Amino acid sequence: MSHFKWIENGSITSVPGFRAAGVTAGFKRNGSPDFAMIESEVPANFAGAFTSCTFAAAPVQICRRRVLESSTIRAAVINSGNANACTGPEGLANAEKSCQLTAARLGITSDEVVVSSTGRIGVQLPMDLIERGIDLAAAALSRDGGAAAARAIMTTDTVPKAVALTLEIGGRTVTIGAMTKGAGMIDPSMTVPHATMLCYIATDVKADNALLRELIAANVADSFNRITIDGDMSTNDTTIVMANGLSGAELTTGSEETEKFRQALLAVMQELARRMVMDGEGATKFVTVNVRHARSAADAKLAAEAVANSLLCKTAWFGGDPNWGRVVAALGYSGAQFDPGKTDICYDDMPVVRCGGDAGTPESALCGIVKQREFSVNVDFNDGAFDYWVWTSDVSYEYVKINADYHT
Amino acid sequence: MSHFKWIENGSITSVPGFRAAGVTAGFKRNGSPDFAMIESEVPANFAGAFTSCTFAAAPVQICRRRVLESSTIRAAVINSGNANACTGPEGLANAEKSCQLTAARLGITSDEVVVSSTGRIGVQLPMDLIERGIDLAAAALSRDGGAAAARAIMTTDTVPKAVALTLEIGGRTVTIGAMTKGAGMIDPSMTVPHATMLCYIATDVKADNALLRELIAANVADSFNRITIDGDMSTNDTTIVMANGLSGAELTTGSEETEKFRQALLAVMQELARRMVMDGEGATKFVTVNVRHARSAADAKLAAEAVANSLLCKTAWFGGDPNWGRVVAALGYSGAQFDPGKTDICYDDMPVVRCGGDAGTPESALCGIVKQREFSVNVDFNDGAFDYWVWTSDVSYEYVKINADYHT
Numbered sequence: 001m002s003h004f005k006w007i008e009n010g011s012i013t014s015v016p017g018f019r020a021a022g023v024t025a026g027f028k029r030n031g032s033p034d035f036a037m038i039e040s041e042v043p044a045n046f047a048g049a050f051t052s053c054t055f056a057a058a059p060v061q062i063c064r065r066r067v068l069e070s071s072t073i074r075a076a077v078i079n080s081g082n083a084n085a086c087t088g089p090e091g092l093a094n095a096e097k098s099c100q101l102t103a104a105r106l107g108i109t110s111d112e113v114v115v116s117s118t119g120r121i122g123v124q125l126p127m128d129l130i131e132r133g134i135d136l137a138a139a140a141l142s143r144d145g146g147a148a149a150a151r152a153i154m155t156t157d158t159v160p161k162a163v164a165l166t167l168e169i170g171g172r173t174v175t176i177g178a179m180t181k182g183a184g185m186i187d188p189s190m191t192v193p194h195a196t197m198l199c200y201i202a203t204d205v206k207a208d209n210a211l212l213r214e215l216i217a218a219n220v221a222d223s224f225n226r227i228t229i230d231g232d233m234s235t236n237d238t239t240i241v242m243a244n245g246l247s248g249a250e251l252t253t254g255s256e257e258t259e260k261f262r263q264a265l266l267a268v269m270q271e272l273a274r275r276m277v278m279d280g281e282g283a284t285k286f287v288t289v290n291v292r293h294a295r296s297a298a299d300a301k302l303a304a305e306a307v308a309n310s311l312l313c314k315t316a317w318f319g320g321d322p323n324w325g326r327v328v329a330a331l332g333y334s335g336a337q338f339d340p341g342k343t344d345i346c347y348d349d350m351p352v353v354r355c356g357g358d359a360g361t362p363e364s365a366l367c368g369i370v371k372q373r374e375f376s377v378n379v380d381f382n383d384g385a386f387d388y389w390v391w392t393s394d395v396s397y398e399y400v401k402i403n404a405d406y407h408t
Numbered sequence: 409m410s411h412f413k414w415i416e417n418g419s420i421t422s423v424p425g426f427r428a429a430g431v432t433a434g435f436k437r438n439g440s441p442d443f444a445m446i447e448s449e450v451p452a453n454f455a456g457a458f459t460s461c462t463f464a465a466a467p468v469q470i471c472r473r474r475v476l477e478s479s480t481i482r483a484a485v486i487n488s489g490n491a492n493a494c495t496g497p498e499g500l501a502n503a504e505k506s507c508q509l510t511a512a513r514l515g516i517t518s519d520e521v522v523v524s525s526t527g528r529i530g531v532q533l534p535m536d537l538i539e540r541g542i543d544l545a546a547a548a549l550s551r552d553g554g555a556a557a558a559r560a561i562m563t564t565d566t567v568p569k570a571v572a573l574t575l576e577i578g579g580r581t582v583t584i585g586a587m588t589k590g591a592g593m594i595d596p597s598m599t600v601p602h603a604t605m606l607c608y609i610a611t612d613v614k615a616d617n618a619l620l621r622e623l624i625a626a627n628v629a630d631s632f633n634r635i636t637i638d639g640d641m642s643t644n645d646t647t648i649v650m651a652n653g654l655s656g657a658e659l660t661t662g663s664e665e666t667e668k669f670r671q672a673l674l675a676v677m678q679e680l681a682r683r684m685v686m687d688g689e690g691a692t693k694f695v696t697v698n699v700r701h702a703r704s705a706a707d708a709k710l711a712a713e714a715v716a717n718s719l720l721c722k723t724a725w726f727g728g729d730p731n732w733g734r735v736v737a738a739l740g741y742s743g744a745q746f747d748p749g750k751t752d753i754c755y756d757d758m759p760v761v762r763c764g765g766d767a768g769t770p771e772s773a774l775c776g777i778v779k780q781r782e783f784s785v786n787v788d789f790n791d792g793a794f795d796y797w798v799w800t801s802d803v804s805y806e807y808v809k810i811n812a813d814y815h816t
Contacts, residue, residue: 121733319812325529404727
């Protein structure tokens with residue numbers, strides 16, 4: 001029995017005090033919505049986590065500055081279709097200018113605005129489109145604009161990704177709403193979120209910035225950092241949480257209520273992470289890789305990520321091929337220390353490898369499992385106390401098509 | 409002007425004193441040749457380098473034992489279609505039995521025989537087929553069987569890969585002949601060769617086992633360890649060099665002649681490495697990734713391998729898309745330390761990125777380069793004295809097809 005309740009068709013605007021909009025500014029050639037705005041009616045505490053890519057995009061640099069220098073924020077603007085990455089001083093000035101224009105339009109200050117961009121790298125932001133986007137979005141801001149905002153931040157995503165839930169904290173109802181985008185350039189090997197992945201989370205709980213940062217960092221490790229689609233990571237990855245305090249419920253470090261909130265926040269982040277993998281570019285499978293009883297946490301992680309990122313495993317899954325040799329090969333080159341002779345592998349609950357060799361399950365039974373939309377690869381090293389899991393997808397013709405054609 | 413001369417249609421049997429054969433034993437369902445034998449008419453010194461995969465296949469375990477316990481060998485047997493990996497004590501006994509049968513047939517001892525297998529993991533070796541292969545191959549051994557042997561070790565390779573060259577050492581003509589297979593499970597991040605990659609090298613130079621080992625280790629680092637097709641590595645990778653001394657030319661550690669020989673051997677190994685990438689599963693491009701002026705050797709290697717293994721770069725290359733954002737993103741997440749603002753990138757000689765931003769070359773010019781069968785991505789960090797290069801391929805629809813269908 002969970003202590004929180006999902007809101008049907010929930011989004012960031014399910015949270016009291018937040019308005020949002022998604023509009024077409026013209027970044028995308030096909031006329032799809034490509035500009036989103038989120039506004040908090042009152043100053044919101046906030047925290048962020050960002051790509052560790054050396055080439056961090058201009059908007060990421062702005063967000064990092066806000067996290068250091070601003071105590072609260074009021075708004076976020078997000079464009080898709082242009083990443084404003086590798087754009088030098090001009091790109092940075094454009095990102096700052098986007099904040100200034102938004103601030104002027106909303107009657108706030110530019111250090112109360114955060115900005116994200118996603119799309120093509122290396123092209124300067126067309127500022128006329130940014131201006132148009134800000135004007136249209138500011139005019140369209142509404143209490144039920146969350147779904148439109150989630151749609152406007154999509155790139156190769158096929159479905160918008162938005163959720164919300166409520167829980168009770170100290171006798172008051174607290175809401176968490178969030179949206180994310182990201183279907184390619186997704187890889188888990190980060191200490192912070194990553195992966196042409198944008199995630200905006202709003203809540204009406206009251207928490208200071210340090211606590212929000214702590215909650216985000218802990219939860220990212222168990223959600224967005226557990227997913228991989230193609231092993232690539234983006235220049236623009238950003239997760240921002242905004243907390244406006246309007247529920248009256250207040251979190252304090254280390255309290256039981258805070259842990260309750262963290263778990264609900266984790267549910268939101270895991271659900272979005274799961275939807276990102278489900279909507280991975282060209283993905284036809286959702287695969288959970290579990291590694292159990294490894295000698296160390298590092299060994300468990302290395303092993304799980306090697307299998308989850310193996311192009312040979314991912315193409316075999318696409319083909320519905322139970323070829324466990326590829327799983328074994330990936331474990332073998334992962335760098336994890338383990339005893340092959342003690343290693344067992346199951347697909348779902350079906351034994352595949354026993355003590356490093358064929359477990360003897362008929363291939364037809366294994367085919368039945370890997371032909372499913374969703375299954376798990378369960379590796380047991382029987383050699384220690386450390387576990388790790390990763391969610392991944394397959395690699396299909398469609399993946400190649402999407403990424404060979406993305407540019408043109 | 410090189411100091412060696414390629415032999416047209418050269419192979420392992422271009423080397424005096426070596427016979428070889430390639431026959432159909434029945435491992436492959438389609439009736440293609442699948443069993444090869446190499447024989448040295450006199451005992452040959454030898455050395456090997458093997459996969460670092462934790463699940464090393466049974467034949468790899470046998471080869472490692474030979475390297476430790478045998479001073480010379482006389483023969484090698486290789487089957488394709490079955491990897492004899494993850495086959496436990498039975499698999500190890502079968503690999504040893506293959507050596508015994510070969511020894512009996514050739515009138516030598518089993519510790520003079522090395523064995524390799526490549527193909528599906530986790531299935532016990534059908535010993536009746538091994539027996540048939542040994543009988544047929546022993547009967548077919550000939551002075552011009554090198555090409556047939558190279559054909560028999562293929563799996564998803566589309567062309568056999570064999571070369572030979574001659575050079576002068578101390579006034580005598582020395583020959584080096586070699587064959588390799590491997591088109592998938594190819595990744596460079598190994599300290600020894602790797603990657604469903606088998607390479608057998610024969611020479612008539614005289615060199616002791618320690619020197620041969622030293623030469624192989626040095627050259628593998630600059631050949632097979634520089635190539636990547638899919639970032640996966642195999643349980644069975646093996647490189648064996650056999651030196652029968654029949655030329656009368658002798659190598660001694662540290663001599664100028666030895667360096668001359670090493671360079672010729674490197675040319676052989678690089679040519680085979682190059683052909684493996686050219687014949688990579690579904691590959692339509694051959695891409696050299698050069699990283700220059702990095703702060704450390706490790707930084708140069710991390711950066712080059714990240715680009716070479718990036719699924720997003722590889723699909724862009726397949727699409728003939730000059731999208732340098734993906735190169736920049738891969739450099740950014742590679743873990744290499746560098747200054748983005750100092751980073752230049754060229755495709756062949758055409759500037760793409762200057763000081764971390766768009767170099768302004770018209771896209772049409774860049775398209776012209778990446779549409780070629782072969783081009784280079786040249787990254788200059790302008791920040792140190794360390795270089796590294798890698799050869800890689802693209803990822804195509806055909807790659808997915810081959811690997812989704814391999815099993816069935």
